[in-house]
Amino acid sequence: MALRKYFDYIEPHFEEGGKWEKYFPIYEMVESFLYTPKTVTTGAPHVRSYIDMKRIMTYVVLATLPCIILGLYNTGYQTNTALSEFEASGWRSSIIEFLGIGFDPNNILANIFHGALYFIPIYLTTLVAGGIFEVWFATVRKHEVNEGFLVSSMLYALILPASTPLWQVALGIIFGVVIGKEVFGGTGKNFLNPALTGRAFLYFAFPAQLSGDAVWIPVDGFSGATALAISASDGIQELTIRGITWWDSFVGLVPGSMGETSTLAALIGLLFLLATKIANYRMVIGCLGGMIAFSMLLNWIGSDTNPMFDMPWHWHLVLGGYAFGLVFMVTEPVSGSHTNMGRYVYGALIGFMVVMIRVINPAFPEGMMLAILFGNVFAPLIDYFVIQANIRRRVKRYAQ
Numbered sequence: 001m002a003l004r005k006y007f008d009y010i011e012p013h014f015e016e017g018g019k020w021e022k023y024f025p026i027y028e029m030v031e032s033f034l035y036t037p038k039t040v041t042t043g044a045p046h047v048r049s050y051i052d053m054k055r056i057m058t059y060v061v062l063a064t065l066p067c068i069i070l071g072l073y074n075t076g077y078q079t080n081t082a083l084s085e086f087e088a089s090g091w092r093s094s095i096i097e098f099l100g101i102g103f104d105p106n107n108i109l110a111n112i113f114h115g116a117l118y119f120i121p122i123y124l125t126t127l128v129a130g131g132i133f134e135v136w137f138a139t140v141r142k143h144e145v146n147e148g149f150l151v152s153s154m155l156y157a158l159i160l161p162a163s164t165p166l167w168q169v170a171l172g173i174i175f176g177v178v179i180g181k182e183v184f185g186g187t188g189k190n191f192l193n194p195a196l197t198g199r200a201f202l203y204f205a206f207p208a209q210l211s212g213d214a215v216w217i218p219v220d221g222f223s224g225a226t227a228l229a230i231s232a233s234d235g236i237q238e239l240t241i242r243g244i245t246w247w248d249s250f251v252g253l254v255p256g257s258m259g260e261t262s263t264l265a266a267l268i269g270l271l272f273l274l275a276t277k278i279a280n281y282r283m284v285i286g287c288l289g290g291m292i293a294f295s296m297l298l299n300w301i302g303s304d305t306n307p308m309f310d311m312p313w314h315w316h317l318v319l320g321g322y323a324f325g326l327v328f329m330v331t332e333p334v335s336g337s338h339t340n341m342g343r344y345v346y347g348a349l350i351g352f353m354v355v356m357i358r359v360i361n362p363a364f365p366e367g368m369m370l371a372i373l374f375g376n377v378f379a380p381l382i383d384y385f386v387i388q389a390n391i392r393r394r395v396k397r398y399a400q
Contacts, residue, residue, distance in 0.1 A: 053148070053187075059278050060151045060328070063269035064259070067158055067324065068119070070252050071259035075118055075162050075218075076111030078255055080104065082219040089220065092117040118162040118218060119258055122169050126153045129170035130177045137182045148187035152176065155328055156195040158259025159321060159369075160202075161210065163218035168206055172198035192376045193335045196369055203369070216255035224255045228320045228358065232365040235307030236315060249318040260324035263317060270327040279331035282340060286347020287330050291316055294355045308359040322354060325368040335376040339386040346382050350375040 080103045088096075088103060095117065096103065101110050134149045156173055176198025181190040203210045213225040227249055230238050239245075248254055252262025260266075273279035295313040303309035316322060330336065330350055337346035350371045357367030364370060 056278055057148055057151050059273065059276050061154055063272045063278075064154050064158065064328065066265035066268040067259040067262060068154075069112075070262040070265040071158060072112045072115035072119055073108065074111075074115070074252050074254075074261055075258050076114035076116075077105050077253065078217045078224070079114055079118075079162070079219060080107075080111055082217050082222040082224070086219050086221055115162075115258070119157065121166060122160060122162075122164065122258075123153070123157040125166045125169045126157050126173045130156075130173035133174055133177050133182070137178075137186065141186070143186060149177070152181075152194045156198055159195065159199050159257050159324070161215045161218075161256075162258050163215050164202070164209060168202055168209060172202040174198075175201040188334055191335055191380065192373060193329055193332055196329060196373055196376075200369060200373060216257075226256050226320065226365075227254050228365040231311060231315070231319070232308055232358075236311050246315065246318060249315075257321060260321040263323035266323040266327045273327065273331065279327070280333070280336075280343055282343035283331050283336060283347040284326065286344040286349075287326050287351040288347075289344075290348035290351025291322070291355055292351070294352045295359075298355065298359055306359065308365075311359070316355060316358070320358075320366045321368045325354075325372055329368075329372045330375070335379065337379045337382050337386075339383045342379070342382045342386040345386070346375055346379055349378060349382075 083103045084105070092114070093103075096110075096114060101107075101113055103114070104110050130149060130153055137143075153173065156176060157169075160169065160172075176194040176196075179201075180192045180194035180197030181187065184190045209215060213223040213229065216226060217224045225233075227239055227244050230242065230244070244254060249261075250263045252265060254261055270279065270284065274281055274284075292313040295311065295316050298309045299312060301309065330347060337343045353371035353374050354367040357364050357370055361367075
């Protein structure tokens, strides 16, 4: 209440040319995040839905909670399991030893706490670095700062490996905010997903820290490949030999980026987004259909030299970042298609491309990140052809 009264006191000073004018975006950010802003339309003729930007972004953040919780647990579980063979070191280990928590991989709280020691610094770095540029652009343009960055920052942090250096975390989110969104006008005007743009920049600029076998479990000297990398090199049957089951991959107890390993957590978030009508089911159906159809086609074709041809669709579903990307990136309304038929095509294109990249291109066994960015680029073109097809049908229908 004190903060509310403070802003009510200084609000009259936000006049054209006033000395408080340069702080206006910060005021708007605090007001819209903590309270319902006065600018929300409440009556006809402009109201089209009761859902505003604040509620949309809040729902998406809430939908990521299962991924965050399971991501914290899995990060700690993989790290504590690796520490049974290696000596613990670093400031995180000092904190754990000081508190007497220990490194037992069978202790749920120990795993979550250890995972939090990796996730929280990465997320805070993302908030600070990206938030500075978000506020700076809003100040220069005299635009309000909305909650869109909260979603981008959360998704960005969840798709990074726990071992990512913090300076690279900051550089990636700055690139994603500036190049992926702000240069096109800000929230609602970008055609690329900002979180994926930042992640892609890091992937190609610093491949040693974002790819390979040694980046997924943050223990010095430990090497552990992801299930996709194992499948790409030795085939899907090698996963069973190494003790990696489909259920482990579905729950998320495998090496990978912090928040995208659990298909179960992602599907819980999807149910919430579909129930609140934030996510469009057409994109989900299209992406699943494209992935299933093309993977089954490759299974039928087969290959004597490429073991990925034999990977069934239900393994594609649970490996890598497919489920996380499907729920939180494919359904992202700004960078996706906006026509109903276009949403089916857009989703199917991404589903097709992720299998194409995983199977045909041996350099990128993950595939989902590049497939979504590829779909983002073609989304406007897809909508254009859908609209033109509708126009031609109407002309033909009424020409008589």
